[in-house]
Every structure is written in structure tokens, then in C-alpha cells.
Amino acid sequence: MTDFLLELSRNPRARSVVRTLGLPIPMPTELKRGRGGMRARPLEDMGVLVRAARFELELADTLASSGAETFLAEESVSFTSAGEAYARPSRTIATMGDARANAIVFDASFVSTVSELSVVYEFFHAHVKKLSRCARVVVLGLEIDPDSPSAAAAQGALEGFCRSLAKELGRHGTSVNLLRVGPGAESSIKPALRFFLSPRSAFITGQPVGLGRPAEPASFTRPLEGKVALVTGGARGIGKATAARLAEEGATVVVLDRPADDEAASKTAREIGGEVLLADVTDKDAPKEIRAALLARHGGVDIVVHNAGVTRDKTIAKMSREQWDMTLDVNLHAVTKINAALMAGCLRDRGRVILLSSVAGIAGNMGQTNYGSAKAGLIHYARASAQGLAERDITINAVAPGFIETRMTAAMPAMIREGARRLSALGQGGQPIDVAEAITFLATPGAAGISGQLLRVCGGALVGA
Amino acid sequence: MATKKARQPRKTTATRKVTKKARRSKAVPETTRSATVKKKSTVSTSSAKKSAAKKSTKKSRTPRRAVVVGGIRTPFVKAFGKLMTLDAIALGDAAVGGLLRAFPIERAEIDSIIWGGVILPSGAPNVAREIALDLRLPSSVEGMTVTRACASGLQAVTLAAAAIERGEADVVIAGGADSTSNAEIKLPQHLVHALAPLALGKAKSARSILSVLSQLTPITELLPRKPEIAERSTGQVMGEAAEEMARRNGVLREAQDAFAARSHARASAAIASGRFDREITPVDSAGGTAFVDDIVRGDTSEEKLARLRPVFAKDGSVTAGNASPLTDGAAAVLLMSEEKARALGFAPLAAFRSWSYVGVDPADQLLIGPALAIPRALDRAGVKLADCGLVDMHEAFAAQVLSVEKALGSDAFAKARLGRDEAVGQLDPERFNVHGGSIAIGHPFAATGARMVTTMANELHERDEELALLGICAAGGIGAAAVLERV
Numbered sequence: 006m007t008d009f010l011l012e013l014s015r016n017p018r019a020r021s022v023v024r025t026l027g028l029p030i031p032m033p034t035e036l037k038r039g040r041g042g043m044r045a046r047p048l049e050d051m052g053v054l055v056r057a058a059r060f061e062l063e064l065a066d067t068l069a070s071s072g073a074e075t076f077l078a079e080e081s082v083s084f085t086s087a088g089e090a091y092a093r094p095s096r097t098i099a100t101m102g103d104a105r106a107n108a109i110v111f112d113a114s115f116v117s118t119v120s121e122l123s124v125v126y127e128f129f130h131a132h133v134k135k136l137s138r139c140a141r142v143v144v145l146g147l148e149i150d151p152d153s154p155s156a157a158a159a160q161g162a163l164e165g166f167c168r169s170l171a172k173e174l175g176r177h178g179t180s181v182n183l184l185r186v187g188p189g190a191e192s193s194i195k196p197a198l199r200f201f202l203s204p205r206s207a208f209i210t211g212q213p214v215g216l217g218r219p220a221e222p223a224s225f226t227r228p229l230e231g232k233v234a235l236v237t238g239g240a241r242g243i244g245k246a247t248a249a250r251l252a253e254e255g256a257t258v259v260v261l262d263r264p265a266d267d268e269a270a271s272k273t274a275r276e277i278g279g280e281v282l283l284a285d286v287t288d289k290d291a292p293k294e295i296r297a298a299l300l301a302r303h304g305g306v307d308i309v310v311h312n313a314g315v316t317r318d319k320t321i322a323k324m325s326r327e328q329w330d331m332t333l334d335v336n337l338h339a340v341t342k343i344n345a346a347l348m349a350g351c352l353r354d355r356g357r358v359i360l361l362s363s364v365a366g367i368a369g370n371m372g373q374t375n376y377g378s379a380k381a382g383l384i385h386y387a388r389a390s391a392q393g394l395a396e397r398d399i400t401i402n403a404v405a406p407g408f409i410e411t412r413m414t415a416a417m418p419a420m421i422r423e424g425a426r427r428l429s430a431l432g433q434g435g436q437p438i439d440v441a442e443a444i445t446f447l448a449t450p451g452a453a454g455i456s457g458q459l460l461r462v463c464g465g466a467l468v469g470a
Numbered sequence: 471m472a473t474k475k476a477r478q479p480r481k482t483t484a485t486r487k488v489t490k491k492a493r494r495s496k497a498v499p500e501t502t503r504s505a506t507v508k509k510k511s512t513v514s515t516s517s518a519k520k521s522a523a524k525k526s527t528k529k530s531r532t533p534r535r536a537v538v539v540g541g542i543r544t545p546f547v548k549a550f551g552k553l554m555t556l557d558a559i560a561l562g563d564a565a566v567g568g569l570l571r572a573f574p575i576e577r578a579e580i581d582s583i584i585w586g587g588v589i590l591p592s593g594a595p596n597v598a599r600e601i602a603l604d605l606r607l608p609s610s611v612e613g614m615t616v617t618r619a620c621a622s623g624l625q626a627v628t629l630a631a632a633a634i635e636r637g638e639a640d641v642v643i644a645g646g647a648d649s650t651s652n653a654e655i656k657l658p659q660h661l662v663h664a665l666a667p668l669a670l671g672k673a674k675s676a677r678s679i680l681s682v683l684s685q686l687t688p689i690t691e692l693l694p695r696k697p698e699i700a701e702r703s704t705g706q707v708m709g710e711a712a713e714e715m716a717r718r719n720g721v722l723r724e725a726q727d728a729f730a731a732r733s734h735a736r737a738s739a740a741i742a743s744g745r746f747d748r749e750i751t752p753v754d755s756a757g758g759t760a761f762v763d764d765i766v767r768g769d770t771s772e773e774k775l776a777r778l779r780p781v782f783a784k785d786g787s788v789t790a791g792n793a794s795p796l797t798d799g800a801a802a803v804l805l806m807s808e809e810k811a812r813a814l815g816f817a818p819l820a821a822f823r824s825w826s827y828v829g830v831d832p833a834d835q836l837l838i839g840p841a842l843a844i845p846r847a848l849d850r851a852g853v854k855l856a857d858c859g860l861v862d863m864h865e866a867f868a869a870q871v872l873s874v875e876k877a878l879g880s881d882a883f884a885k886a887r888l889g890r891d892e893a894v895g896q897l898d899p900e901r902f903n904v905h906g907g908s909i910a911i912g913h914p915f916a917a918t919g920a921r922m923v924t925t926m927a928n929e930l931h932e933r934d935e936e937l938a939l940l941g942i943c944a945a946g947g948i949g950a951a952a953v954l955e956r957v
Contacts, residue, residue, distance in 0.1 A: 045831060045834075046831075046833075046834065049833070066886070070886070072834070086881075086882035087882065087886070089876075089880050089882040089883060090880065090882040090883045090885065090886035090887055091886065091887075092715070092718040092719045092835055092838075092873070092877075093718060094718065094719075094720055
């Protein structure tokens, strides 16, 4: 299950041999990942190149208070005063010399015509080479305005720019993402940047994320204190990593898994100081029982992660009725039924619902008509539910992992597995922790502005939109 | 299963409530014991008891003021110099002995000694009690030793003030001592653990002795390590932290050297004028008698300091000249309740209006603490920085003092870090560290706070000022501040 090429690329001599011989072997860069709970200053000592526009104030405050050293396209009073407050004096890019930067933040809020896009070209053309390995690029755009086609063309172009740049920089382990800020959602910029500029977002690249509403105020360390989280399929893999991360941020986690997985579920719960709830999500009475248990134990729930899933791969002609039903039941039907049961009187206001979709639900996969249906269904279910839940400040989002190194992918045929790993901008598979980090971010109060969306954690998989 | 678990949390919250209540009703009469004794016997219902207790809490707050009667310290002497043979306890003996000579008081009046120490002697860490025993004070003079890094001395003094104001004591000697010359060199824990079977006589056979010896490799791991003032959490040496603060706050080498030169010039002038004479007691030791602070260099200058090489970074700015040196010394302060002082015929010098201790993230700016502690202490005292005629700040490094000064003067810092619109204020060089500070005088860690209290208490009368502000930074990201008022 170990990734041989990733191991090889760790060896500097092997790297240089491959490079000098010009061998057609991809050499993925080992990604830097976050460790432990969220920190007060997640961007400590990072060098960040900044071109600020409308969001200058937010950027100055966010970067200085998060511990970053900023290099500006042009001097700015906001950055000078934020730098003074946190002893992070900002400099101009011109004074950088040969120093490398760990990130670029480009505020593209000023782009409202196609011709203004040339500024984007000029900045990145001049500075992209200054980036170190495993760097971060975040472009701040605006929510697409449906009433202004020409502005939509310009702002929409940013998405293609980011996706393409992600593919160019992926082999250096660098990610590129686009944050689209809606009107009045400026307060969401800080928590989003603290995530997307940090090593925690290592496997997310080429993604547009909309910030539609203001963030809820909360501490940046242990932001989930006092919250109750339910993680279905929490005994192993992504579910386990998610349960552990949520617990690390202060949540009380209820690990739900099948009665047959009692042992694994109990072990996970013990490790993270959480609780076990045994139920088969496809049982007719499961939604009612889960609701009753959450109400009885905790008086409700704040975070629901629908992670339980199965695959029963067969081409449609060969697929049995059971294989179809089983996959649809666990992956899609159970989610909608459990959600319906929790929604009234159990899921608390300001709640968070996160659905585990899959890149297969976006691009489809041979032999996965059942799985692809279910996972695509989840994406649209999240999108359609968001508006109704917004009244209660509840967000609902789908997270679509790409190739993640788990028990499920280890069972794939070797050649297919190898291909799946490499067919992404970052040229490697992700770890369960990468998905767990994305889910944990979506569960925080700072992510209140993100709802009804699909966040891919796929390393820039070449398939799908 | 669900229902079984369901009962548990309810039960625990219920019991928690009960214990909380019980604790509260118990705690109130305890804190105001003397005042409630009478009432307690007359009322029986618990609610009545509570209201009575509340009333008496207010009553017990009627000011009982702790005052600083005076202070004495040893000369502050370069480490491994004249006072090398004296450990922290012996230095404490010298300072407290000198204090009792300068302020003759019937020994039986003393309630306790509260002493600060940073490098504590591991054989007798309660330095305070050892001093009392060494000086043959009545056995009733109990002792407590506290440690809060470089704020330990001030901590001891404010604890004494708190104890007096709370009615626990009338007369307390507080202060601190440190002998960096006597820092104990530690054997690596690895070696200690490996040798444990031998020491405890468990390894008898040749084979088991061999297995013990086999753990003692590589040999370099067994050598005692040089003691270093490194942060346990970050591994950063204090000088590196100062270097980082200089860089991040844009404090230049020239400014640091100028500040250090000023510190030396002022301390030297104070010594020459005899200003420190009544605060210092000479100390005899095997190395001779120390009469005066021996680190102060009246003849230094910015030019001379500029020639020194940076210690902690190649292109750095922190040098031996603009940092406080390793020092041996002790300082003691005599505190009493105001009534007691007057009854015993002493003229009180000063009292504490407020104090504040804060913590900042040691991984950020390790020594910026005073910039947060000072505004809090000023707020508690109900005064502004401009109201303080004197400001005395511990000079760990010129870079650190100047960084704190910058933060105090910054509107942006005030807005972002203190939640207020305006800067705390600018430090007036004419009122700030008027007799120099730790860079020139030296810094025997726990003695510094007590030295500052004494010098400021005297200076309030010298200059006829109302208020003096103290600020101290300390390892671990601790900051301390206090406001003294003239009595």
C-alpha cells in the first residue's frame, strides 16, 4: 500500500538521477501536513506575497495576527499598522531579494472586466517562481453576479486560472484555490485563509469555494468546544480520522458504526475520548434510534458527518439487484432518512452537516453506476438543502475525496491504483487526515459562510469538473 | 444501551451543582472568618448565613493597607566573581541580615519570609525558611519560596502585600536571591535512569551490570550539559528570543547600544552620588568584601558598545553589552500593615495601588509580556501612564525594553491587542529607568523585582512623585507590572 514513487522522491539522489536522465517517472513532492490541534498562529513565519485590493484590511489583519511575514506588491497603511500590532512588519516584494515565499494571496476583487485580468497575468508571471515547495496560492474573487454577464466573464475566468495554475504547480506540492467572497461575508475571509494557507489544506487544490455569509465568532483554538458531533462509519479510515480531529478541537464525538464493527468502533471511541453508538444505518428504525440516543445523551447534536459508505462495483449488466440496493441504501438513502429524523428538534441551530461524496459522483467510474449515483445524489441533496437550513444558520456541504490511501483503495488492482494516484495535480494519493481536516474546517464556526457547496479533497484529480 | 448511558450525564451535572453550592457556602465564611464569627453563631438558616457573609465580605474590604517600609540588597556582582562562594541562601542571609540592621525590629514581630528564586538549590529549595533559620529568627517565622522566573522577586513582594492586606500577617520580609555562579550542573536523565539498578542494588550478576553499562552509550550523551536559559516549550534561548523581537519590531543595533550606554551612565551616576548607599549592604565572602555593584561601567559609550560582536545570530544585534549579564545577588523588602508600621515607629515609603501578571505565547514574542501587563495594572490602579512620575522597567535586553516601549506607544497595538482605541502612552526618557536598570546594575534573577520596588519606593520621596510604574518580563512568556504609590 506504500507509494513507491513518493518514497523514491524522498531520496534527493534518486530525484536528481530521474531529473538528469529525463526519465518519464513522475516525482511527486511529499506534502507538508498540519499536526495536532488548531493553533493561534497557523501561518507562523510563513512568507506571503500579497497583492491587496478591496479586502486589504481583512488581509492585513489576518496575515499579521496569524504570524505571517508579508511582502506587498505596494506599500499599504493597513499592513503597516497590522504589522506594528503583531510585530510582523510588512515589506515590499521589491526588497525580497532571493528569498523564497511560502504563499501568494492575490486579491482579485477589483477584476470586473476581462481586460483587468491582465493584472493577474502580470503578477503571477513575475512572482510565481518565488514560491517554495508545498506553497499555497489563494486568489480572492467575488461571488459571481448573475446580473452582469461581463463581470461574470471576468470573475469566472479566475476559476479556470486557478484550476490551470493548480496543475502547473502541483508537482511542487503547491496548491491553488479560489475563494469567492459574497457581499457582507468579509468576516469569513480570515478563518478561510487560516485554513487554505495552512498545511491543513495540503490535498485541496484547484477548487473554488464560496464564502456567502459572515463567519460566526469563535476561538481559533479548540473551536468546537462544547459541540456534539456524530460521525457515521467512524470506526476506521476517513471516519476515524475525522472523529479524532473533531475531538481534538474540543467536540464530544459519537462514533457510529455497524454492530458488527463493535470492536473497532469502541477502540476508536476510547482513543479519542468519545462515545460509541452501534446502529446499521440501513435499518428501518435506525434514524429514530439515532435521534433518540443523541437526545437522551446530549440533548441534541451540532455536527453530523455522514461518512458511512460501501462500494459494490460491477458493470450495470452484471450488477445484481442486491448490489444496487445495498450501495444506494447505505450511501444515499440512509443519509436523507437520518437527516430528516435529526433535522427537527435534534440538530441544533448553527449546526453543521457534512456529507461524504466522492469524485466518482462527479466524474463517474466504470463499474460504479450504483456508487456514482449515490454520491452524485448527495452533492445535489446538499445544494438543495442549504437555503432552507440557512434560516437556522445550519450549513450543509458535500466533501468529495479523490484517491485517498485507505483500506478501500488498498483493495484496488495494483495498476488501477497506481494510475489513480498519479492522475492528479499533486501526483499522489491523499491521506484520511486530509479529508478529516477539510471536514473539521467546515464544522467550525468560522466556516458559517460556506453552505450548499461541494469541496473536493482530491489533490487536483484530473477527472471531473 | 442508550437509555443506560442517558442517566449518567444528568447525574453528574446534578452532583456538580450540589458540590459547587457546598463549596461556595463553605468558602465564604472561611475567607472572612474573623468578621463572620459573631454572626455565624446567631443565624442558623443557610440563606441568612449567605447574606450575612456577603455583608461581611464588604466590611472586610475596608482598607487595610500594606506598606513598604524599606529595602536592602547586596551589591550585584558579576557571576563567578567576588560572591561566587555564596549560594542563593547565603546571599539571602546577607540581604535579610542587612535589612534587619537597617530597620531594627523586634524579631518576634516578624510573621514570615516570602522569598523568590529562579535557580533554586535542590538540596533546600525553600530558601525563605533556610534564611530564617540561618539568621536565628524565632522559629515562628515561617517561610515560603516562590518562583515565577524573572518576576519571582516582585511576586514575593506582592504576595507579602496580599497576605498583609488579607489580614494573614502584619510584618513580612519579602525578596529574592539568585546565584548563577551556583547553578547546579545536571547529570543527563538518561544516565540517572541507566544507573538506577546499580544505585538501588538490583543489579547483582556480572551480566546485569554489563547490561547497565551497555546502556551508557554513546558517551557524549552522558556528559553533563552546560546549563542554559532555554525555553522548555520552544527550545529557544532567551537571547535568540530578544534577537527575534529586535528584528520583528525593527529595533536597531544603534538604539540598543544607546539604551545600554544610558543605563550604565545613569547607574554610574547614582553610585557616584551615593544614591544607592542606603539600599546596599556590604557582603563578606571568601573572595573578599563586596561593597558596590561591579558590573556598572561609567566609562562605556555607544561607540565602545558598537564594537562588540552579536552573540546569538551572525548578523544579529544583541551583544553582551546590550543584554543583562549573569549576576549574583539578593534583595529584601520589609513590608508591614500601615498601622503596624506606625505603631512601631517606622515611616512607610510606599504602597501597592495594583499589580498584574500576564502570560503571552512564548513561541511568539517571548518577552513582550510587560506591554500587556502594564495597561492592566494601570487600569486596576485607575490611572494613566502619564500619571506615573516614575517608570522602572527590568532590562533583560535593550531589544526587549525597546520592543515593549514601541508596543506601549502604538495605537495599532492597542487596538488589536488591548481592545482600546489609543496607545497606552509614550515613555518619557526623563522618568524612565532613572537610575539605569538590569543591563548596567546586573540581574540576579529573583532579586531584580525587589531591587526595583526598593529603588522606586525611595525615589518617590526623592523626587516627590505620586506614582511609580514597574514592569518586568520573564521566561515562559510571563509579564508583570505594578503601580506603587507614595505613602
